[in-house]
Amino acid sequence: MKNQESKEEETQALEDALSPIVNKLIDKNYETSKDKIASQMAPLIGSAIREQIKSQKDDVVDALYPVMGNMISKYVTQSLEDLLDKINTQIQNGLSMRALKRKITAKIKGVSETELLLSEMTSSYIQSVLLIHKETGLVLAHIENQTLNEPEMLASMMTAIRSFVNDWVEQSGSYQELGEIDYGGNKIIIEASGYSYLAVIVQGGAYKTTYDAIRVCLENIVLHHGDAIREFNGDLSVLDQEALKKEMLPLLALQDQEQLPQKKQPIHPLLYLILVSMLGFGGYSYYKHYQAQQLQKRLQNLLYTTPQLTLYRLTPHIEGEQVVLDGEVPAQYYKDLAQKIVKKQLKTSTLQNNIVVVQSFTDPQQISSYIAYLLQGFAMQEGVHLHYIYNYPILTLEGSVWNPSQKEKILKKLVEIKGVQKVYDKIVIAPPLPITTLYFSKGKRSLSTEAQAKLIRFTKKLMRFNIKGKLFITIYSDTLGSKKANALLSQHRAKAIKDFLLSKVRVHNPLSVEIKLSPPKGINPKKQPAKARCATIALTKEDKI
Secondary structure, eight states: OHHHHHHHHHHHHHHHHHHHHHHHHHHHHHHHOHHHHHHHHHHHHHHHHHHHHHHOHHHHHHHHHHHHHHHHHHHHHHHHHHHHHHHHHHHHTTTSHHHHHHHHHHHHHTOOHHHHHHHHHTOOEEEEEEEEETTTOOEEEEEESSOOSOHHHHHHHHHHHHHHHHHHHHTTTOOOOOOEEEETTEEEEEEEOSSEEEEEEEESOOOHHHHHHHHHHHHHHHHHHHHHHHTOOSOGGGSOHHHHHHHHHHHHTOOOOOOOOOOOOOOOHHHHHHHHHHHHHHHHHHHHHHHHHHHHHHHHHHHHHSGGGTTSOOEEEEETTEEEEEOEESSHHHHHHHHHHHHTTOSSOEEEEOOEEOOOOOOHHHHHHHHHHHHHHHTTSTTOEEEEEEETTEEEEEEEESSHHHHHHHHHHHHTSTTOOEEEEEEEEOOOOOEEEEEOOTTOOSOOHHHHHHHHHHHHHHHHTTOOSOEEEEEOOOOOSOHHHHHHHHHHHHHHHHHIIIIISOOOSOEEEEEOSSOOTTOOTTTOHHHHSEEEEESSOGGGO
């Protein structure tokens, strides 16, 4: 008994002696190793809280209520204040185009403007999209609207949470994937496939179109990159990062809103009337604008192609029901000519002639340019081929025209130019040398319909240019028959041509006929018999053609 008491006394004395030293060591160790102690105690604290919740849930709730209740109350109050601020901002901008559009949309959908405004306030916004490998938890691809710190850490956390939840659910005998995780006002939507899954961080509410878009995105990734993901061994370089991001990119542009139910309301007949009126007014305005443009183009073309006005930049434009002419000319004659040309084209529009008459050109270089532009205008007429030499104040003209009236008209306009005192005329009258070729069928002596049409066109050109010279008719043969038969057939063909020219089209030119029992030069009668049986009518003999 005494030994036991002495042992207890020794123990007590030892404790009293060591207690200050141990406490001092503990305090010193705590100061120098806070982080290590915290990491060692963290698992114990978590386990202790879970045991406390299991055994004394009410005590934990009572202990946390003063803090959590106040926190929740503040969060709800702040959320409502933010929503009210957004609504007040929208109301204050009541006269904006966006507000007007919202009013019209509300009427069309048959809902109140308040419901539509609340729908806009609760729209979703996708912050980040991560494609994560199931087995390793590595981020295969990542795109974002808002910077996400340490996406690899989030991927590891998501993989751990999925594994924990899925393992827990499997204990119930059924297999289900974790669909989403809510935190604060945001959520992480998870869409999984065989070897990977998408983690989409959404701010605000997420609606059906959001889930559908995520599902379609993952389907496209599996369709185009499924084999590469299945064979993934941890080396990211084997994956086409740009292609994966391109598949995920449409999610960042998604701005989803809750679809409000549309109430079916009968459309007021007045709306139809307004719509028809607007369409009618728009169509009429477009028609008037189109008509004005066509008239302006037509007038511009007429002014430019008139030889006397080609040099001057005259501009017609339409102002309502009025045509306005602007530009500068050297004489009143040109102003009156432009007005006369434009007035012929107007039916209902009025004309305002603002063309200014300036002093005539006196600079030799300007006079030479004016002559060049004037001759360029005349060159648009058929058969006019002229060039000039201008040594102030003498003008020399060379070239050809088809008839004397053309020559007279050109000289008259050039003589009127101030700065041109004398004109040397070296213009020759060179009418065209029309020629036509007629073809005959084998053994035929009469003219075909096509041949008659050619002769009519030929004689019209003779009359147009007043050509009085002799016409040379040459008859050719294909040499396929006897010479006697070919000669007789050629005589009949020549007579048919002469009779048509004299009796049908009544030409007054002398006629000369030459029969050749051979084909034209360069024609092989055996290979080209149809071209060998022909006749030519020209103003020169065959050997000069």
